[in-house]
Amino acid sequence: MSMSSTAEEPTVLFESHGALRRYILNRPKKLNALDGTMIDALHPKIQEWGASELCKIIVGDGKGKAFCAGGDVRAVIMDAANEETRSKATGYFKKEFELDYQLATLSKPYVCILDGFTMGGGVGLSAHSPFRIATENTTFAMPETKIGYCPDVGASYFLPRLDGEIGTYLGLTGESVKGRAVFENGLATHFVPSRRIPQLLDILGSMEEPTLRGINAVIEEHYGEPSQEEEFGMIAGDLRVALDTAFGHNSVEEIFDSLREMEKSNSAIVGEWAKKTRSILDLRSPTSLKVALQAIRRGKTLSLASALRMEMGIATAFIIGASPDFTTGVTKVLVEGDRENRPAWSPASLSQVSKALVKQFFDDSEYLSVAPELSLEEDMAANNGHFNNFGLPSEIEIKQIVRGEHKQSGALALTLDELIQKFRSMRGDKNGLDLKVSEVVERKCDCDAEGYLRWK
Template identity: 40%
Template sequence: MPLKAKIMSQQLARQKSTSASKAAENDAEDVLFNSNYGLRSIELNRPSKLNALNGSMISKITPRLLEWAKSDMANVIVMKGAGPKAFCAGGDVATLALWNKNGQQQKSIDYFSKEYQLDHLIATYQKPYIAFMDGITMGGGVGLSVHAPIRIATERTVFAMPETTIGFFPDVGASFFLPRMAGEAGTYLALTSERLSGVNVFYTGLATHYLHSSSLPQLESRLAELRFKDYDDMPSRLAVINATIEEYCTGLPYDEPMFLAGEIRNAIDRCFRHDTVHEILAALEAEQAQKQQDPQVQAWAKHTIDVLHQRSPTSVHVALRQMRLGPKWSISETFKREHQIAAKFMKGQEFTRGVTSKLIDRSKGPVQWEPRTLEDILPEENISEDFFKVDEKLPKLELLSRTDYVEYPYSREFGLPTEKDVMEKVSLGLSTPDEVLQHFLEEKRNKQGVLEVVSEILARKVAEDKQGTAVWVDHLEQPTTTA
């Protein structure tokens, strides 16, 4: 081929590649919007990619939510995913890693700006917003769902914040919702990237309701028929929606035990309450070495040690520091601080290294992290400190809503009773354990899951005094290694 023709052919190929790339980033069908009476639905429509969230999808969803917020015709918003496998498996991190490798870190930072703006808008939205967490719900998908006042898990739900597996940190507001989980469950999920499936997403409070996936289409049609008066406030509207959802509950699976429960849950609180990774590892080793320990707890401790050593050492340290600072942050400050942390990860190498190995090259061997192992980081080193310093040179995240809060506004009304709720009731010193359970069953109108969750909390955290009155206890004493 003549040189001129060869050059023209290469130029044409580059043009086609660029056009294809732009088309992929701005697919007109990657999000579907639908109006049905008073219901407005958003359907993430990339089922072949497990509905992974990209910039094109965010650029469509955000203005539509802003538009519906002003509309008198939009009563209820439903966020869902296309196909049976996933609600949303996360952000399109492979694209971000490729941008970083090509020196386009600012494009990655801009992506997080748009994503966090959307997540904060959802967290502060002033109309009923319902997330169908049907299928894989991870990372970016959690940001689209966990901040909603109504969150529905199904038998197909698989929840995780998997960021420590790819050299990142639990973002999309994880600094807010994970530390506010009972005990150290959130810290455990943040550092290990452990998965929760099906009804366990409901038991932990990450979902407010549990339905079979086959009920969702009927529920959506019923929600479209709801009518509200102009003077109905947000709590009143959500109460009607909550009652409507409860009509479709068909019971909990009998063959799926509660995961974060019993002695394993006590061990999680003992081990992950520490403020350094080295102390957490030492606590796990003590659990494993204790010969009088429950064999299931010993096996869990060994597994958890192995898992932590597979994660990015930098990410594990950052995630732990994040879990300790997060309870002090409001929802707005959370996203502003996470934006700074994300920008620093984009400018570094750990995220790009992890995503390239895990998701692009799909290497079967361990990722070559830097530092390589948790043991390579000395106890006196504070490698996470720089991630939490506010860098004035980085652009500030401009949020789309002025609403702010330090606790989720509706978490107690529509979800299951929490450990904190039970502790407050017990601390009054006026009830037997059976009376405490009956109180919550009546308060929640026999909502499914109340019996199971409150009974587990009572069995694990409550004893009876000589008068039969419920007394709160803890199980934070560390087991002693025996020879």
Template identity: 40%
Template sequence: MASSLPRSVCLLSIGRTSIRQRPIMPLKARISQGALPARGYAVKALESYQENKTSDPDGVLREDDPDDILFTKKFGLRSLELNRPKKLNSLNGSMARKLVLRLKELSKSDLAQVVVIKGAGRAFCAGGDVVALADWNAKGEPVLSDDYFALEYKLDHLLATYNKPLIAYQDGITMGGGVGLSIHAPFRIATENTVFAMPETTIGFFPEVGATFFLPRMDGELGTYLALTSEQLRGVDVFYHGIATHYIHSSTLPTLSERLSELRFKDYATPNERFAIIASTIAEYDSGLPSTRPAITGAIRQAIDHCFSASTPLEILSQLEKTREATADESIKAWADKTIATIRERSPIGVAVTLRALRLGKSWNIAQAFRNELEISRVFMRHGDFTEGVNARLVQRSKTRPNWSPNTLEGVKADDVDAFFAGIDRDTLTFYTSGEGTKYTEYPHAWLGLPTDQEIEVRLLEGKSGSEIVAEFMKQKNGKVGVREKVEEVVERLRPAKG
């Protein structure tokens, strides 16, 4: 990825034009000089939030555009369209509030059978309004950023635990906060226009919106790789790697919506029975896949799983250097060099905190993930790297590396990282839905996507042939497009390692 974030794929809204500049003091220095209490920066930040939070945290963004979310209905279909195309549908508080209110209404409606969330223009949603957040932080008002994140994560949790069939059209740029609005839906449709990324370490932040839940559950170490490098997945690769559950051409989405509006479910149908009907309906619009393999495959994919399984960022860099030295393959050498340079370009504290959060997130349930991300986000809002990164990348559009603090991965100390996790495991976020079903540790609708690497590997270890595994999953997935290609790619990649 280029050293500066491209205009077309930033995190984003860049509607604000400036951020008040203030000298940025390193976190550890602020603690030592008494600006922050030595007993725990994150704990104090939490107490400050609880004492000073607004009386209406869900109304933190005062501006309100009545048309930033468009609502339409036809028969049993209800559509929610993000409508800020000039800002690539970047999510703000006004949009989040409207989505929450409408989703809560629809959850109680007997007439609403299927809910679709989509974006206007060339983006689904390119992220959150991080420039506004950085502006508040620079003005000494990080509590407003805290309130924004609380609202966003409550919305994302509502989507992740929704009681109606929910479909996200990931048609176009789907990054950061836009991933949070789509990744937790049972049905996620990618098209040839889809561009996925979690670019938070580029701006001195960490992947959240439930990323600590979904990234560690991706195949192998792909989630770790995408999080630390901000690498993009495009088109059908978003489907192959499980970010999407289906892939169809964008031109068929309007017709699919018409077809979905005609669906009727029996009153006694179970959620899985309803999901199966929707899956078969989407399958009617399959037009084949543009490639039989993802772009990340073979030796590079093996190198990702090997290098990014390390415990610390410096160990990952060491593994990348060893991989570069051990291979004669020039493409692997070039990939390793690029990846090392990319990680070195990112916020060191952002990279270190991200890796810790992903490792811990493997054991978090969906509710814990959002609650813990909120605590970590609060610390970032009071750390200089976030304001520095947003100002450099999204406001000034600088092509030079931001002035991170600390400025190298070698300079990141364990205490620096620990400070971001001092406030986790607190029950400080009240969701719109509750109960044991809202605290799952694996997506209950994961069966709608392609088989995972792990599921395929189990069959290989049982001694089954590639054709046998293909046949088994084709039957299990009702002939789903992409199953054959996914199984064959995994078998090709893993069988040599199994002897």
């Protein structure tokens, strides 16, 4: 047997097609879990491509059933257990967050193909790119509270920038969003059927001088319309009102109280959702829930760089010993494979998680004082504003247009049809736009006798 046939394939593959440069995460048996070796391979290559005049588009992809199902936290916990290797555990997060920021601030168009599991560390590689393509195979989640940790990789920046309290709900529950719903809820900017991805990449690779608008138009041409059998995936209507109400509180205790009240709702759908959601939160680490909520609230006004620095402090505190829950959760869920039973969290209840304990993850403490300093180029932070430039319009944008507060608003009130046309003039023929605008208007607007809209 030859040497070449026995040699292991690299964990990241790199390809060139015309002006397109593509990395492919290549640990399919591990669902492309991101380890330190992969980060070390990606960082210099992304740097090289960013500086190359021949590279016009960068594409991120994964082999097998996942784009990337998260960071390799088992290895992190093993390193954290030993004082001699603990710096390696915090060093992993430092390298990961710096890579996320490097990708977020690329001067070249960056397209991510989320054709499979996209969780945790995989979200960090993709969430800050201007083009995030979901397929019918996509499963998106930030499941950190399940393992006694806190959403990171810039989650404290992008979760509060989703519509309403969807980001708070996803960050605290760790629940998954699948398929077209990833696009409809603003986590992806586009939806393309998996079978069309190869053709899309071929066309992108053939573009000689691609612009952001040109790339967007090509991706839109590969959109897949929903079938009649396909379920409506947007969190909408009464359920969305309930979600925003429950997760709009600034304490986890109030969220639980709100859900308990909603279990008595006259709406069976809302009542069942509230009961299920409270049961889910009951399984999560109480410390993680309080830290995650605080991070999401703080992140709403932070730049991406500042959010990542905050998350570096949180990660360090979990690793060094502010809470044992990260080790407990990873051991129970990932090592032992027990995803049904509640881990032995400590403290075990919300009432036992004091403000002083939570403060250790954010403000001056013995844990944060030893957190690694992230090397982030602040002057590149201006590029962070493209989170939703090419996705469906946000609820805030729709509100601003209806109220006449947007820079492209007119002086006159609008009907629903006029509002949709306004967004078409701003976003072009964006697939899914009509449905998104109509849902928001139905839930958030009143209509006068002549059909003109007023924001409630």
